[in-house]
């Protein structure tokens with residue numbers, strides 16, 4: 001097959017044989033067909049392990065196989081036969097590795113032993129685990145203040161490891177917990193409580209079977225949570241309408257074949273998904289939501305005038321909410337021409353969507369990064385909550401809000417203490433349980449931690465999983481800041497960019513992965529995770545660890561703690577031997593959530609944490625669900641002139657965040673390259689760009705810094721005018737550190753103001 005960058009629009013339904021073939025191919029390529037297939041059978045089964053890919057829960061119905069193409073990819077790349085050991089690092093200097101692509105780094109395979117950076121030779125060289133812990137302890141104890149260290153967490157870390165990590169870091173003396181959630185669903189965690197008193201979704205899996213309408217706003221389901229497609233297919237088959245709101249007509253939101261449906265597979269059949277596809281402009285969601293609400297208010301008034309049943313749930317509004325009159329006034333003052341211009345949707349379509357919503361007695365609204373990654377992402381979520389509240393869609397079967405979480409345990413990590421703004425209640429309980437006084441001042445989120453590195457106040461960075469440096473904005477600035485640190489530590493399964501952009505001292509500490517057996521003194525251990533619907537389940541690895549010299553994240557946390565706090569009275573060593581002891585401590589610190597943890601987690605598939613709005617209990621200052629106002633319609637500060645475009649940085653079908661599996665994006669028709677920009681044909685014509693032209697993008701900045709990425713192939717794509725898209729993390733150099741959500745601090749990665757500049761006229765294709 002040719003390696004030339006190509007654009008060939010995909011015309012089949014998503015899923016189906018394309019997905020089945022891709023699954024088989026990836027297992028073959030990673031040489032894990034037999035082992036991988038065995039492991040796939042154990043994935044998401046009560047006695048197996050949780051898929052490391054996304055946070056979508058398992059359905060209650062029994063299916064022999066509960067996995068998807070992208071779960072299989074995540075597993076294949078984790079269970080790969082490829083290994084990198086001391087010889088690999090001896091063969092390559094770090095400078096040389098830095099010149100390799102992310103895809104190449106990922107392809108090298110699993111890390112097998114601890115490594116330490118040697119500045120004299122610019123190589124990572126072998127070290128012992130004891131030497132590694134010693135180095136960490138020495139650096140941390142040498143700091144003038146614990147706040148000079150940043151402790152990052154990515155969302156694959158188990159509840160048990162995350163809980164101990166948060167205890168260790170607070171016992172050490174800081175709340176500096178930047179985490180991947182800060183870049184992801186933080187607007188849900190910080191914004192949603194202002195509306196309904198909790199920063200989590202309110203639906204359970206069983207609600208999908210009872211929903212009369214489902215909305216999916218700013219989320220690419222078929223790629224990023226493919227198992228959710230099963231619920232959407234079932235909903236459509238029983239006639240429930242689905243409204244998709246997205247600037248990209250994502251394939252799976254249009255038509256889908258379940259790879260697990262033998263009849264559809266045999267007959268090449270498929271199910272249409274979106275009954276209404278709203279081709280919204282980037283940043284047009286508030287206008288869309290206000291438009292739907294405006295139509296509803298009008299329908300309600302008309303129904304009242306005709307003496308017909310009300311459209312709004314006035315009983316719910318009166319009994320359970322606060323701020324209704326102000327919302328009504330705000331919405332009624334919003335003009336249709338502005339709604340249409342900002343959303344890019346017609347008034348007619350918005351009214352049709354309002355009709356669908358009004359006809360449904362139970363609506364679920366799902367949303368993803370297309371909503372959260374804006375300068376006002378948290379406030380967009382308020383408007384989603386407003387819309388749901390207008391028809392009492394909280395605390396009833398088949399209804400609610402469904403933030404589709406990313407990493408498989410990102411929600412759980414926050415629940416058990418990975419929080420730079422801990423509550424007083426939690427800190428008091430921590431103090432009572434462990435007998436030390438935790439720091440009370442808030443710590444750093446991601447942006448603040450980078451700022452501390454730039455300012456030179458941060459000295460040590462420890463990364464519990466993830467690829468911090470490649471996930472954050474302003475790549476060149478971040479690289480420079482990171483390389484000024486005294487110590488960087490990467491606790492990881494695979495080599496990534498974060499290990500190559502390092503401090504004066506640096507360590508790579510390899511861990512036992514989710515799919516692998518975690519054998520400790522008291523026998524094989526299991527860990528737990530909390531899925532996107534607050535379900536807590538066990539995960540037991542089934543494969544042999546990639547190397548005998550790997551350690552569990554839990555052991556690494558405990559040994560770092562002991563090396564840093566030699567006099568600590570906390571039972572660090574005992575936790576390593578028996579993870580039940582950690583769960584007992586979690587139950588002690590969170591009695592309202594985790595009482596009886598060890599008993600309950602062993603029953604059936606586990607248990608669900610309480611979500612008060614399901615009982616119409618609102619833990620807000622008003623004691624009610626709050627209607628909150630959004631000033632105007634702009635989710636992002638208007639900036640730039642008529643040549644400005646809004647750039648959304650998104651995932652391809654073949655990547656997991658910063659991990660690039662291949663350079664293809666099947667459903668969007670892109671092959672052999674990730675350096676592309678998806679653009680409307682009229683926007684191309686206005687800039688004199690032919691199909692396949694090469695272009696540069698430049699950020700329209702307000703801080704005088706030039707941010708530019710060149711060598712991008714222009715792909716004509718059905719985008720709304722003024723909206724363009726390209727891939728994360730390649731385009732992160734365009735995202736300014738100062739461009740983030742005002743409530744949550746989440747980088748506005750879906751709305752970067754840019755202009756196109758044609759790169760090099762000589763390199764342009766001949767006009768056709």
Ligand SMILES: Nc1nc2c(c(=O)[nH]1)N[C@H]1C(S)=C(S)[C@@H](COP(=O)(O)OP(=O)(O)OC[C@H]3O[C@@H](n4cnc5c(=O)[nH]c(N)nc54)[C@H](O)[C@@H]3O)O[C@H]1N2
Pocket residue numbers: 053054070184217218219220221223224225245246247248250280281282283284285367368369370371405406407648649650651652653655656657750
């Ligand atoms: N296979 C795979 N699975 C994953 C991941 C992965 O990388 N690969 N990542 C995991 C993680 S951490 C996360 S957070 C999730 C991410 O999953 P998603 O939330 O689906 O994230 P993105 O791919 O960034 O795409 C967001 C969608 O928002 C749309 N969009 C962009 N701007 C706007 C806008 O202004 N309005 C609206 N309405 N839509 C917009 C884009 O077209 C795209 O379809 O997936 C998780 N699962």
Ligand SMILES: Nc1nc2c(c(=O)[nH]1)N[C@H]1C(S)=C(S)[C@@H](COP(=O)(O)OP(=O)(O)OC[C@H]3O[C@@H](n4cnc5c(=O)[nH]c(N)nc54)[C@H](O)[C@@H]3O)O[C@H]1N2
Pocket residue numbers: 154155156157180181183184185369373406407464465466467468470471472491492493494495496511512513514553649650651656657658659728729731732735749
């Ligand atoms: N421009 C732009 N930037 C973005 C986004 C965007 O849409 N656009 N999305 C943001 C979002 S939603 C997120 S969540 C972040 C993601 O940011 P991160 O979570 O930091 O990044 P990942 O790429 O998921 O991390 C992958 C690495 O995790 C390690 N790893 C994998 N499994 C394990 C394990 O079991 N244990 C340990 N210890 N390590 C493991 C591997 O070494 C792998 O290289 O990026 C954010 N950045």
Ligand SMILES: [Mo]
Pocket residue numbers: 180183184185405406407
């Ligand atoms: Mo995420």
